[in-house]
Amino acid sequence: MDSFIIKTPSSSANIGPGFDVIGLALSIYLELHVTVDRTKTSSNEPLNCKVTYEGQGEDSGDIDLDPQKNLITRVALYVLRCHGQRSFPVETHVHIKNPIPLGRGLGSSGAAVVAGVVLGKEVGGLNHLTDERLFDYCLMIERHPDNVGAALFGGFVGTYLKPLSPEDTARTEIPLSEVLPAPAGGVDTGETPPDPPHGIGHHIKFPWTKEIKAIAIIPDFVVPTHKAREVLPEKYVRPDVVFNLQRIALLPVALGQSPPDPELIHLAMQDKIHQPYRQLLIPGLNEIVDSMSPKKDPGFLGVCLSGAGPTILALATHDFETISGKIIAKLREFNDDKNLKCEWQVLEPAEGTKVIRA
Ligand SMILES: Nc1ncnc2c1ncn2[C@@H]1O[C@H](COP(=O)(O)OP(=O)(O)O)[C@@H](O)[C@H]1O
Numbered sequence: 001m002d003s004f005i006i007k008t009p010s011s012s013a014n015i016g017p018g019f020d021v022i023g024l025a026l027s028i029y030l031e032l033h034v035t036v037d038r039t040k041t042s043s044n045e046p047l048n049c050k051v052t053y054e055g056q057g058e059d060s061g062d063i064d065l066d067p068q069k070n071l072i073t074r075v076a077l078y079v080l081r082c083h084g085q086r087s088f089p090v091e092t093h094v095h096i097k098n099p100i101p102l103g104r105g106l107g108s109s110g111a112a113v114v115a116g117v118v119l120g121k122e123v124g125g126l127n128h129l130t131d132e133r134l135f136d137y138c139l140m141i142e143r144h145p146d147n148v149g150a151a152l153f154g155g156f157v158g159t160y161l162k163p164l165s166p167e168d169t170a171r172t173e174i175p176l177s178e179v180l181p182a183p184a185g186g187v188d189t190g191e192t193p194p195d196p197p198h199g200i201g202h203h204i205k206f207p208w209t210k211e212i213k214a215i216a217i218i219p220d221f222v223v224p225t226h227k228a229r230e231v232l233p234e235k236y237v238r239p240d241v242v243f244n245l246q247r248i249a250l251l252p253v254a255l256g257q258s259p260p261d262p263e264l265i266h267l268a269m270q271d272k273i274h275q276p277y278r279q280l281l282i283p284g285l286n287e288i289v290d291s292m293s294p295k296k297d298p299g300f301l302g303v304c305l306s307g308a309g310p311t312i313l314a315l316a317t318h319d320f321e322t323i324s325g326k327i328i329a330k331l332r333e334f335n336d337d338k339n340l341k342c343e344w345q346v347l348e349p350a351e352g353t354k355v356i357r358a
Pocket residue numbers: 030062063064070071072096098101102103104105106107108109110112223224225226307308
């Protein structure tokens with residue numbers, strides 16, 4: 001029996017001015033407990049794979065356990081099929097343990113995509129696939145690099161996409177349904193999905209000062225990432241772009257310095273590219289950003305929307321409870337539900353995806 005665990009961190013994307021660029025891996029982990037029983041010669045499971053799940057959304061039916069539809073196993077199947085393997089080895093069991101809240105801006109789908117790509121590599125014996133190459137596979141599915149870059153490589157990362165040749169661009173622009181084919185009526189068409197171009201994405205690790213903690217304030221409503229992308233404009237005015245460029249030049253230095261400089265971090269965390277538009281979906285966001293400052297709020301360094309929201313990410317050195325209490329009060333003030341449930345957690349930067357064998 002081959003058994004192993006794939007452990008992938010959650011992430012907060014778009015840190016400050018870094019929309020679609022900067023991500024931070026965080027200490028809530030998705031785990032896949034995988035066994036492959038190679039003593040069996042046949043399986044009654046679809047595609048030889050049984051999927052079980054515990055964790056967020058367990059009772060809501062949000063997570064499909066059909067290996068052709070579940071995001072993690074579908075991504076693994078994509079990697080396998082690019083390498084001529086039509087199904088999982090007989091007989092695979094993937095038990096998913098997922099404490100990452102779904103659709104809240106903490107990178108649950110990014111973690112699922114990264115874990116799925118690594119699952120494909122491990123069960124398929126595809127040892128030649130480096131992390132850099134796995135990143136290409138992730139980027140065929142989750143098409144912004146900030147979450148998957150943080151979840152795969154860990155830490156505080158800047159991610160960027162390589163300009164592709166027109167031919168390669170065409171390969172990355174095919175519909176997701178072709179990248180991750182779900183056979184109609186369960187019938188495998190036998191088609192090989194498109195292999196990703198090489199070197200689509202790259203990353204660089206920034207330093208992170210250990211005094212800085214990330215408080216995630218997680219309101220009890222869902223903002224699907226695709227919906228939060230629809231509210232963004234196609235074009236931006238020059239002053240807004242320059243505003244973000246000025247701050248993005250400061251942010252990696254500001255968060256790497258010890259002791260942290262609260263005023264510098266507060267300034268470097270501001271954004272005009274996505275937050276003002278997403279305020280529509282997360283009432284109170286602008287007011288939180290405008291009302292908090294290191295002068296008024298001891299321990300507070302800066303605040304931003306985590307990913308596409310609705311989670312708010314506050315950076316702080318101490319007084320976590322007071323800071324999260326103030327943010328929760330603002331979320332309730334501007335929400336129709338004055339008793340809106342909000343959880344908060346103090347998180348640390350996390351290491352990247354690991355495969356653990358006993
Ligand atoms: N562990 C998982 N297993 C299967 N599907 C998942 C898992 N985690 C997330 N997903 C899928 O991703 C969706 C959430 O993605 P998204 O809207 O991008 O929000 P998030 O900010 O959490 O990444 C879920 O509704 C579910 O369909």
